[in-house]
Amino acid sequence: MKSLETKRMILRALSLEDLEEFNRYAKKPHIGPMAGWAPHTSLEESRAILNMMIKENEVWGITVKPSPKIVGTIxxxxxxxxxxxxxxxxxxxxxxxxxxxxxxxxxxxxxxLDYAFFELELTKVLCGHAKNNLQSKRVIEKCGFTPTGIDLRDHFDGTKIEILMYEMTINQYKELTP
Ligand SMILES: CC(C)(COP(=O)(O)OP(=O)(O)OC[C@H]1O[C@@H](n2cnc3c(N)ncnc32)[C@H](O)[C@@H]1OP(=O)(O)O)[C@@H](O)C(=O)NCCC(=O)NCCS
Incomplete structure (x- = not known):
């Protein structure tokens, strides 16, 4: 997948060499649950998930310059x-x-979003956060997404959870980034 560069970061394809860094944050008890997934309980579990993400080819590893190590994914x-x-x-x-x-x-x-609209030519990008995830809500607001409603989704603990959904159309994005 194509690497994307921002002022402070490089978003790049994941590889199995990222395993230890991936596991470092994925095992933290308060990170995964905010995004609806269970904290990883072993390196092997992280390896299986990393492998799946590599195969799906939809996820970038986030690196903060000048380090090549991943500190997150998008x-x-x-x-x-x-x-x-x-x-x-x-x-x-x-x-x-x-x-x-x-x-x-x-x-x-x-x-x-730049890549999604100008290279993939998507018509719309969606985004959602659990009601209590105010940190993600702020990211979504600061990016300029529009609220659309509520989606009921599976949570990792077997319950259903309300996800507040948002969208950005290509026209809205063009207005935000003249
Ligand atoms: C949601 C997440 C991606 C935000 O990333 P980020 O780079 O910290 O985003 P920002 O720096 O823009 O901060 C967003 C908000 O988080 C809050 N925040 C910042 N630092 C914080 C901290 N250390 N502790 C708690 N909240 C904090 C602030 O309210 C901030 O909003 P503000 O800019 O209006 O003050 C990050 O918190 C995260 O990875 N959380 C776990 C996974 C997750 O929730 N994913 C999204 C699932 S929908």
Whole structure:
């Protein structure tokens, strides 16, 4: 997949060499649950998930210059039939808590939106956060997404969870980035 560069980061393809860095934040108890997945319990579990992400080729590793090590991921996903038919994808992201609060994810999402609209020529990019995930809500607001409604999704603990959904169309994006 194509690498994307921002002022402070390089978003690049993942490889199995990223395993230890991936596991370092994916095992933290408060990170995965915010995004709907369970904290990793072993290196082998992280390896299986990293392998899946490498094969799917939809997820970039986030590196903060000048380090080549990944500190998070950001991906563009086709979540359902509806997404595929309408040429739209959903952006999802996570960054290690050591890097929270520096506006890095807003910068990463904007690079992915640029790529999504101007290279993939998607019609719409979707995004969602759990009601209590105010950090992700702020990222979504700062990127300029528009709220669309609530989606009920599976949570890792077997319950259903309400996800507040948002969208950005290519025209809205062009207005935000003249
Ligand atoms: C959501 C997430 C990607 C935000 O990334 P980020 O680069 O820290 O984003 P920002 O720096 O723009 O901060 C967003 C908000 O988080 C809050 N925040 C910042 N640092 C924080 C910290 N150390 N602890 C708690 N909240 C913090 C602030 O309210 C900030 O909003 P503000 O800019 O209006 O003050 C990151 O918190 C994360 O990876 N969380 C775990 C996974 C996750 O929730 N993924 C999204 C699933 S929908």
């Amino acid at each position: 991906g563009l996903h086709v979540r359902n039939f509806h997404n595929a038919v309408l040429n739209q994808k959903e952006v999802g992201y996570v960054i290690d808590d050591v890097f929270w609060g520096q506006g890095l994810m807003v910068e990463a999402v904007k690079a992915v």
